[in-house]
Structures are given as C-alpha cells and as structure tokens.
Amino acid sequence: MDTTEAIPAIDLQKPEFYINRDASLLEFNKRVLAQARNEHMPLLERLNYLCISCSNLDEFYEVRVASVIQMAAIDPKVTGSDGLTPNDQLELISIKAHELVAEQYQVLNEILIPKLREQNIKFIRRKDWNEAQLKWLQTYFNEEVLPILTPVGLDSAHPFPRILNKSLNFIISLTGKDAFGRNSGRAILQAPRALPRIVQLPAEETHSGPHDFVFLSSIIHAFLDQLFNGMNIKGCYQFRVTRNSDFFVDDDAIDDLLLAVEGELAMRNYGDEVRLEIDANCPDETVAFLLARFEMTKQNLFLVDGPVNLNRLQEMIRMVDRPDLKFVPFKQSTPAQFARNKDMFAAIRRQDILLHHPFESFSPVVEFLRQAAASPEVLAIKQTLYRTGADSPIVNALIKAARAGKEVTVVIELRARFDEKANIDLASKLQEAAVHVVYGVVGYKTHAKMCLVLRREGKELINYVHLGTGNYHPKTTELYTDYGLFTCDKELGEDVRRVFAQLTSLGKVTKLNKLLQSPFTLHSGILEKIEREIDFAKKRKPAKIVIKVNAVVEEQAIQALYRASQAGVEVKLIVRGICTLRPGIPRVSENIEVRSIIGRFLEHERVYIFYNDGNQEIYASSADLMNRNMFRRVEVFFPIGNKKLQNRILREIDLYLNDNTQAWILQPDGHYRRIKRTEDQEPVQAQTQLLQEMQG
Structure with a gap:
C-alpha cells in the first residue's frame, strides 16, 4: 500500500504556511548587519556591511514599501499569500524596520566607532577640534562649501522646497530679523550632492592623526551662522527623505519606450515620500512640523542617533589605506x-x-x-x-x-x-x-x-x-x-x-530543444520536474531537489515543494534573500531545509538540481522562483549537460550545503538561526574554500 495515501489532505494555501515577503527581506538585512558584529571579519569590512544594510534598506523603502503604500490606497482589502492586507504589511514593516535601524546605529556607535578609534581611525566631533583643525575647517568651509550652499528661509514667498530623494538636509530654527525685516523662524538647507559627506583632515596642517575625519554635517553645523547674518540660530537638525523611486510606464499607451523611460526618470527624485529620517535631538515641535509638511505619519518616521545617511560612510572606507583591516586581495583564476x-x-x-x-x-x-x-x-x-x-x-x-x-x-x-x-x-x-x-x-x-x-x-x-x-x-x-x-x-x-x-x-512562440523560457515554458517546466520527483518518492525511489536562488516567492512553486515534502522528497533550498516558504511545518514541510549564506561575496547564481532517479538534471538560470521571473520577464533556464561540469556543480553546491561558518538556517517562525559548529567539527566555509581551490 502506498503510505502517502494515509496523509490527510491539507490546504496548502493557508496563510500560516507563508512568511511575509517584506519581513523576510528585512530578515536578510539583519543577516547582513550581523556581519558588522562578526569579530572574525576585518574591521573596515564590518563597517562596509553596515553600509550595505543601510543602502539595502533605502532601496527597500524606495521600491517595495512605496508599492505597498500605493496598494493600500488602491485596494486596501487585498491580501497576499500570508493573509496580510497592505496596511497590515505596513505596520509589520514599520516594527521590523525600526528594530533594524536602532540596531544599525547601536552597532555604529557602540561597536564600530570605538573599534575604529582603537585602530587610530577617528571621526572628530566639533567639541574636540583643536585650533589647527578649526582653522583648516573654517577655510575649507569658506572655499569649498559656502559658495554652493543655498539656504531657503520659509515664508510666503519662499514655500517649503521640494526635497531631493535621499539628500542630506538641515532644518534650522532662527530668531531675529533678516535684512528685509523678515522673521519666519525656520530655514531649510540642502547639502549639494557634489560635496563629500566625509572630509579627511590633512595630518600635517591640522596636527591630526593619519586617518582623522569630520562629517560634512559637523562642518555645516559649526559655521552655519555665516549663512544667517545678524540672526540667532536656536537649533540645526539633519533630516533625509526617501521617495518612491519606482516608476510606471503604461505599456499599452507608449509608442517609444526610450522616450517613456526618459520621461519617468526625470521624476524619480521627486516621487511620493515614503520615509523620513531626522536627528534624534530634534525638538518634538520641529519633528511635527516636518511630518506635516511631508504628510507622513510616525509609522515611517525614524529618529536616528547619528548621521542620517550611514551608507555614505563607504566614502571613508575607500580613503583609508589599511590593507590589514580589509579582505585580503585575491587574483581570479582562468580555466x-x-x-x-x-x-x-x-x-x-x-x-x-x-x-x-x-x-x-x-x-x-x-x-x-x-x-x-x-x-x-x-x-x-x-x-x-x-x-x-x-x-x-x-x-x-x-x-x-x-x-x-x-x-x-x-x-x-x-x-x-x-x-x-x-x-x-x-x-x-x-x-x-x-x-x-x-x-x-x-x-x-x-x-x-x-x-x-x-x-x-x-x-x-x-x-x-x-x-x-x-x-x-x-x-x-x-x-x-x-x-x-x-x-x-x-x-x-x-x-x-x-x-x-x-x-x-x-x-x-517557437518550440525550443533544450532551453526553458519564461514567460512561456519555464514555470510549467519547473513544476513538471518537481512533480516527477514526487512520483519517484511515491514509488519509494530516492528523490531529491536542490535549488540555489536569490528568492523563493512564487506560490505555485512553493505549493509544489510542499507536496514534494509531503511525499518524502528531500528538498534543500539555498536562498540568499526573500523566502516566503515556511520550512519545518509538521506534515507540510518537514523535509525542506532553507539555508542562507552571507559571506564576502554576494550569492547570486541560480541553480536547479533534480535527482531524476539517479539521472540528475542540472539547470542554471538568471531566474529566481518569483512571479516576476516566471511571468513578467524573459528568462532562460539552461541545462548543464556535460557530466564533468555537472559533477563540479554538485560538489560546489555540496560545499554550500555543508557550510558551518557563514550559513543561517530558516526556522518555522520566519527567523534565521546562525549555524554554530561543534568543537569537533572542521570549519567549512564554501566561499573561502572555492577561492583557495581556484587560486591553486
């Protein structure tokens, strides 16, 4: 008797079987940020991981959160596979994103800045400038910064300016009257993008260390009074606005795609506001003023303890010549x-x-x-x-x-x-x-x-x-x-x-010999190959699927993998980022393992392996298991037919499946647990091992 018949039918569309995709993406950013805490990583690379987690979050708000906000306005009752409405998603995103941002600044202020100082790499605060530094910075401000600054005093003739996406800005509280007798009380200053956000102090001229830096924001704060002659500055606070940067091109209404895209690009820097970051020291009254101006709620407000654009710290990494604090350079090999x-x-x-x-x-x-x-x-x-x-x-x-x-x-x-x-x-x-x-x-x-x-x-x-x-x-x-x-x-x-x-x-559409292609045969072809493994498992034959991709989101594929797990197919998924499949659910996904590798290199290849009763099929592709790759993109899914190359890929994928140094395992609750090897286990680090092998 086929034992699989004893398994009661389970509705595989139940929302509890799916992880929210936005929560999953924020989990990925937490894994990236965890590298900034990793003491085995070179110090400047740890800072770089912090910056990457920040730039990832920027793009997440520019594209993904922007689309959820739009959906909340268009169809607030629609739900995804996880059963959440757009407003439910926005609430979940806000909670998790605020936790992530708080951790980013905690890592910067409490871990990385002290560690950098130990290495004589310092961010010099205004209160700590010596006389030589103050003199040099005054000259720098006068010659390099002041000429291109344009403060805007807010009054009826100078309405609140349109703020560029992700630009560094200051809101300034003033008292007194200007040359024309005006007293609006507030001004806005946008730091031009041409200016570096971090300035290195010349050691000899300023009696500084070899790697002493000052934030542009500190320089502007220090000499701001030169912009407002005769007025008193009560306060100056950084802020940054993130805007919807995705754009819409109506495919049915365009004759020239090039012109349509060019037209939309012109508006990218001025899309709708989706996030507001403000210096945590900013008074409540000024915070409320900015929220009102941008028509935003506290859900997307972030009060931050430090610079509002942490990803710009990457500028400093490039300026510091300390090879001992960076990854060891490597030479790529040639076959x-x-x-x-x-x-x-x-x-x-x-x-x-x-x-x-x-x-x-x-x-x-x-x-x-x-x-x-x-x-x-x-x-x-x-x-x-x-x-x-x-x-x-x-x-x-x-x-x-x-x-x-x-x-x-x-x-x-x-x-x-x-x-x-x-x-x-x-x-x-x-x-x-x-x-x-x-x-x-x-x-x-x-x-x-x-x-x-x-x-x-x-x-x-x-x-x-x-x-x-x-x-x-x-x-x-x-x-x-x-x-x-x-x-x-x-x-x-x-x-x-x-x-x-x-x-x-x-x-x-023309029939293809070996390639699968989206949006035509790729999705159905993958499902057929999963079903074939299910049939083998039902016949009590060995059955196995290994998939290495950036994201697993597409519902029909997930449900097919759930059925495979129920039938006894061994399913191993190596997923860098988003995974809405929930492993480890009794009688649904007990045979599915999901792991993520976060290392020196960004995992990007897509490989699909089907055991096929011992006659293994291996495909590579640029397509993830996502709706967009299956149905809204032109993708190809190409076989690796050469046996020697197949064996090579299988061995390399096995390295990732046995990695016990940089691997994280997805838990049924949607969180990831870092693999901790036991004392008797040899360390396996897939990326490092591949690098060593191919460098000979």
Missing part, C-alpha cells in the same frame, strides 16, 4: 582550457566550459567577444545587456565588431532598476556605431543573460554561445557569485538564436 588554447573558439569546440565567478575571471567572456570582433569568420553577434557598467569592455568589443562590418544586435533592457539612465546612454552609444539596438518586449523585462556568435567554419555555420546567471558587468563579477557556460552545442545554439529572433521580431 585551464583557455590558458592552454588562446583560440577561444577552438577551446569551446573541444568541450563545454564553465566559469564560476568571482573565483574565476570574467576576462574569458570579454576575450570571447574581442576575438569574435576580430575574426573574419564571424558573421554576427547577438547580445542581451541588463546591467553592464560604465566604459564596459563588452560594449567596446561590440562596437568594434559593428565597425568591422559584422551584424551586431543588442537587446538592452531600459528598465533595469536604477540603471535606466546608464542604459539609455549605452543605447545611444551603440546606435552611433551602427549596432542594431532593440529594447526587448514591452511589458516584459529582458533579464536573460545570453550572447551568441555566429561563425562560418568551412561549409558550416556554427553558433557559439555564452549563457550566464549574472550580468555582463565586469565589476560585479568580482563581487557576485555567478555561473557562465560556454558551448557550441547545436541544439542550445539554435534555441538561443530562436529566443533572439523572438525578442527582435514579431511572431508566435
């Missing part, structure tokens, strides 16, 4: 296949080649395109670009190829969040070089990472392909973990060619 054979095409013809960044260099991808641009046998190059960075060698190679007379087509995603302006500039640069530029499909972001080079070899036309899990961005490949596959597999090459044809022309 032996390319080291032995300088002809990229010959190396790829011999065998599929896998790159694992940042442990292995991105340079082979650049060299692949450079050789394609120079090769007389290459007829055409097709490439997707989502984020690529300024002065990209990838872009330069594409331009050279076009100027050499090759047919070059680039699919640029204009709506890559916060890179829209860079991508518009990139599109113009490519078009000037006669590259065919298209903007993908209206309504669907092109997120797939694909490059195809068509080469004539004898009487044959051969497609050489690179498929990746991360962006064609040389800088992020030094910081993010990602896989990239080189192949000239005939069926895969034809699949990639068909996807490009789909993106650049009009026509019906």
Whole structure:
C-alpha cells in the first residue's frame, strides 16, 4: 500500500504556511548587519556591511514599501499569500524596520566607532577640534562649501522646497530679523550632492592623526551662522527623505519606450515620500512640523542617533589605506582550457566550459567577444545587456565588431532598476556605431543573460554561445557569485538564436530543444520536474531537489515543494534573500531545509538540481522562483549537460550545503538561526574554500 495515501489532505494555501515577503527581506538585512558584529571579519569590512544594510534598506523603502503604500490606497482589502492586507504589511514593516535601524546605529556607535578609534581611525566631533583643525575647517568651509550652499528661509514667498530623494538636509530654527525685516523662524538647507559627506583632515596642517575625519554635517553645523547674518540660530537638525523611486510606464499607451523611460526618470527624485529620517535631538515641535509638511505619519518616521545617511560612510572606507583591516586581495583564476588554447573558439569546440565567478575571471567572456570582433569568420553577434557598467569592455568589443562590418544586435533592457539612465546612454552609444539596438518586449523585462556568435567554419555555420546567471558587468563579477557556460552545442545554439529572433521580431512562440523560457515554458517546466520527483518518492525511489536562488516567492512553486515534502522528497533550498516558504511545518514541510549564506561575496547564481532517479538534471538560470521571473520577464533556464561540469556543480553546491561558518538556517517562525559548529567539527566555509581551490 502506498503510505502517502494515509496523509490527510491539507490546504496548502493557508496563510500560516507563508512568511511575509517584506519581513523576510528585512530578515536578510539583519543577516547582513550581523556581519558588522562578526569579530572574525576585518574591521573596515564590518563597517562596509553596515553600509550595505543601510543602502539595502533605502532601496527597500524606495521600491517595495512605496508599492505597498500605493496598494493600500488602491485596494486596501487585498491580501497576499500570508493573509496580510497592505496596511497590515505596513505596520509589520514599520516594527521590523525600526528594530533594524536602532540596531544599525547601536552597532555604529557602540561597536564600530570605538573599534575604529582603537585602530587610530577617528571621526572628530566639533567639541574636540583643536585650533589647527578649526582653522583648516573654517577655510575649507569658506572655499569649498559656502559658495554652493543655498539656504531657503520659509515664508510666503519662499514655500517649503521640494526635497531631493535621499539628500542630506538641515532644518534650522532662527530668531531675529533678516535684512528685509523678515522673521519666519525656520530655514531649510540642502547639502549639494557634489560635496563629500566625509572630509579627511590633512595630518600635517591640522596636527591630526593619519586617518582623522569630520562629517560634512559637523562642518555645516559649526559655521552655519555665516549663512544667517545678524540672526540667532536656536537649533540645526539633519533630516533625509526617501521617495518612491519606482516608476510606471503604461505599456499599452507608449509608442517609444526610450522616450517613456526618459520621461519617468526625470521624476524619480521627486516621487511620493515614503520615509523620513531626522536627528534624534530634534525638538518634538520641529519633528511635527516636518511630518506635516511631508504628510507622513510616525509609522515611517525614524529618529536616528547619528548621521542620517550611514551608507555614505563607504566614502571613508575607500580613503583609508589599511590593507590589514580589509579582505585580503585575491587574483581570479582562468580555466585551464583557455590558458592552454588562446583560440577561444577552438577551446569551446573541444568541450563545454564553465566559469564560476568571482573565483574565476570574467576576462574569458570579454576575450570571447574581442576575438569574435576580430575574426573574419564571424558573421554576427547577438547580445542581451541588463546591467553592464560604465566604459564596459563588452560594449567596446561590440562596437568594434559593428565597425568591422559584422551584424551586431543588442537587446538592452531600459528598465533595469536604477540603471535606466546608464542604459539609455549605452543605447545611444551603440546606435552611433551602427549596432542594431532593440529594447526587448514591452511589458516584459529582458533579464536573460545570453550572447551568441555566429561563425562560418568551412561549409558550416556554427553558433557559439555564452549563457550566464549574472550580468555582463565586469565589476560585479568580482563581487557576485555567478555561473557562465560556454558551448557550441547545436541544439542550445539554435534555441538561443530562436529566443533572439523572438525578442527582435514579431511572431508566435517557437518550440525550443533544450532551453526553458519564461514567460512561456519555464514555470510549467519547473513544476513538471518537481512533480516527477514526487512520483519517484511515491514509488519509494530516492528523490531529491536542490535549488540555489536569490528568492523563493512564487506560490505555485512553493505549493509544489510542499507536496514534494509531503511525499518524502528531500528538498534543500539555498536562498540568499526573500523566502516566503515556511520550512519545518509538521506534515507540510518537514523535509525542506532553507539555508542562507552571507559571506564576502554576494550569492547570486541560480541553480536547479533534480535527482531524476539517479539521472540528475542540472539547470542554471538568471531566474529566481518569483512571479516576476516566471511571468513578467524573459528568462532562460539552461541545462548543464556535460557530466564533468555537472559533477563540479554538485560538489560546489555540496560545499554550500555543508557550510558551518557563514550559513543561517530558516526556522518555522520566519527567523534565521546562525549555524554554530561543534568543537569537533572542521570549519567549512564554501566561499573561502572555492577561492583557495581556484587560486591553486
């Protein structure tokens, strides 16, 4: 008798089976912030983790909280899989975000600043300036700061100014009358973005230490009276406003996507207010005044004990030359296949080649395109670009190829969040070089990472392909973990060619040989593979699923994984950020483990492994288990067919599954517990081990 029949039917849509996605994302930021407390981390890297947690929170409010606020206004009764209404979510976000912010400032003030001082890296307060420092800072203020400051006194002729998103501002309380006899009592001063937020004191001129710094806010506070001649300053307090930075492009009402995105970008700095940060010393009356001006409630008000823009502390990290307080530099390796054979095409013809960044260099991808641009046998190059960075060698190679007379087509995603302006500039640069530029499909972001080079070899036309899990961005490949596959597999090459044809022309969906593609076959294909494991488990055969992604949110996939757990399938999930699946629920998800790795590098690759009765299938992709990746983006899900490469990925994934140094395990209540190894356990740190192995 099949024992699975004895399991009573359980409604897998119950809200209690799902973690709120926003709470899950804030949990991720707590794990990032925990690295700032980690005494095994280099000190300046700990400060960097603090900054990252702050910039993550900025984006969270700019995009996610902004959308929840909009939903609360449009449809306040709608609920998600967790059963929470938008207003319920906003209340939960407020509680957890306030806890996070309080911890950020506690870590800064009570841990990092004292530790930095021990290393002779100091933030000098105004009350501690010596005479030489005061003199130098007075000159600095007069020459570098004062000329570009524009204070605005508030009166009927000078209404409250429109405050730029995330800018540093001051609200100033005044008494007395100005030259025109006005006495409004208040003024607003916005610190121009051109000014550094942290200023290093020159040691010789100011009798300072080698790494003594002063906050711009302290300098402005100290010499503020020069801006208000003859008036008395009662108080000056920092504040910062975060605005809705997502933008809406009506896909049904646009003729030119480029113009539509450009129009929306102009408004990004002045979206609706979603968060207000104010110096904790600010009087209640002034706080109430600012809240009223921004039409905000205390739910999104943060009174902070320190600078209102902690992420700008990263400026100081770059200025301090203390290698002993930073990660040890490493040299990325190059696969032996390319080291032995300088002809990229010959190396790829011999065998599929896998790159694992940042442990292995991105340079082979650049060299692949450079050789394609120079090769007389290459007829055409097709490439997707989502984020690529300024002065990209990838872009330069594409331009050279076009100027050499090759047919070059680039699919640029204009709506890559916060890179829209860079991508518009990139599109113009490519078009000037006669590259065919298209903007993908209206309504669907092109997120797939694909490059195809068509080469004539004898009487044959051969497609050489690179498929990746991360962006064609040389800088992020030094910081993010990602896989990239080189192949000239005939069926895969034809699949990639068909996807490009789909993106650049009009026509019906074409059947693909090996790739799964969203928004067409990817979601259903994943569900089918999960169901296959369920069938094996029901037949009492070994069944296992391992998925490594950035986020797990999509409900149908979660429910399929719940069914898999119920059937006895072993499910291992390695999820960097959001996970709304709740593991460890009796009779629902007891066979599911969810772990998160937070280390030196940002975990970014997406890998899907299905045991398949011993004939394991391994896929890589740029797609997470999210609704947007499954239904609102163009993604590809590509197989790793080479047995040697399969075994390599399995071994590397096993390292992550056995990591007992940087791993966190998701608990049924939605919180994460850091793995603590026992005294008899050897430490396993996946990222460090991979780095050591690939550096030889």
